[in-house]
Amino acid sequence: MLTKVKDWVDSFGNPIELLCYPSYPSDDNILLVARFHGDEPEGEFCLRQLLSELEQNKWQSPYNIYILPCLNPSGKKLFTRANGHGVDLNRNYPTENFSSTCVNPHVKEISSGQPASEIETQIMMDLINGYNFKRILSIHSDLHLIDYDGPAKELALKFSQICGYRLVDEIGYPTNGSFGTWAGIERKIPLITVETWHAENEEDMAKIYAELKPAILDFCNLK
Ligand SMILES: [Zn+2]
Numbered sequence: 001m002l003t004k005v006k007d008w009v010d011s012f013g014n015p016i017e018l019l020c021y022p023s024y025p026s027d028d029n030i031l032l033v034a035r036f037h038g039d040e041p042e043g044e045f046c047l048r049q050l051l052s053e054l055e056q057n058k059w060q061s062p063y064n065i066y067i068l069p070c071l072n073p074s075g076k077k078l079f080t081r082a083n084g085h086g087v088d089l090n091r092n093y094p095t096e097n098f099s100s101t102c103v104n105p106h107v108k109e110i111s112s113g114q115p116a117s118e119i120e121t122q123i124m125m126d127l128i129n130g131y132n133f134k135r136i137l138s139i140h141s142d143l144h145l146i147d148y149d150g151p152a153k154e155l156a157l158k159f160s161q162i163c164g165y166r167l168v169d170e171i172g173y174p175t176n177g178s179f180g181t182w183a184g185i186e187r188k189i190p191l192i193t194v195e196t197w198h199a200e201n202e203e204d205m206a207k208i209y210a211e212l213k214p215a216i217l218d219f220c221n222l223k
Helices: 041-054 073-078 119-131 153-163 179-186 202-219
Strands: 003-009 015-021 029-034 064-068 101-104 107-111 133-141 145-149 191-196
Touching (some): 041 064, 041 191, 119 133, 145 153, 145 179, 153 191, 179 191
Parallel strands (some): 029 064, 029 133, 133 191
Antiparallel strands (some): 015 064
């Protein structure tokens, strides 16, 4: 049965919820997370659709599946990439390559804050340090590809083959202080990043979920 495990609060009083679809008996945990960037609703849509299907309890998995559908509720309210402090939450991790500003071809220069300055980053770090995840799926948009960090090449290849998204091993621009670097490369947790295509409306988001669903079910070993 789907249960709410945590209900954190960000610096602006917005809830950040973590749910779990447990497997008995299992100590093997996996994590699905979306909406690091407030202006990317596609991943959250997919995880909420998955949650509503999990509520019907029709699948089993050997994993405890932890789902965090929206890491950046303040950015979601503002519909901005950054959180309410203007910080890019996917550049805020205290990695060896941390850099206080980040630039990529798709957005203007945006602050990375100070390493782990944001409560959303601290929440994620506590989560990763506490739950010993076997694999992580992180959903972004709009590049329409699959990327991976850490020992996830086979997993990423399979995910890419199932959903038909192109697999790359680098996104093509620096991602200093990213979650993938911190959790995948530095902590060696197999981590896949899905970049969906850009949805113009809810109908597009439903199409994206339909495309990704078989790959997500396979990733979670849900049957
Ligand atoms: Zn993103």
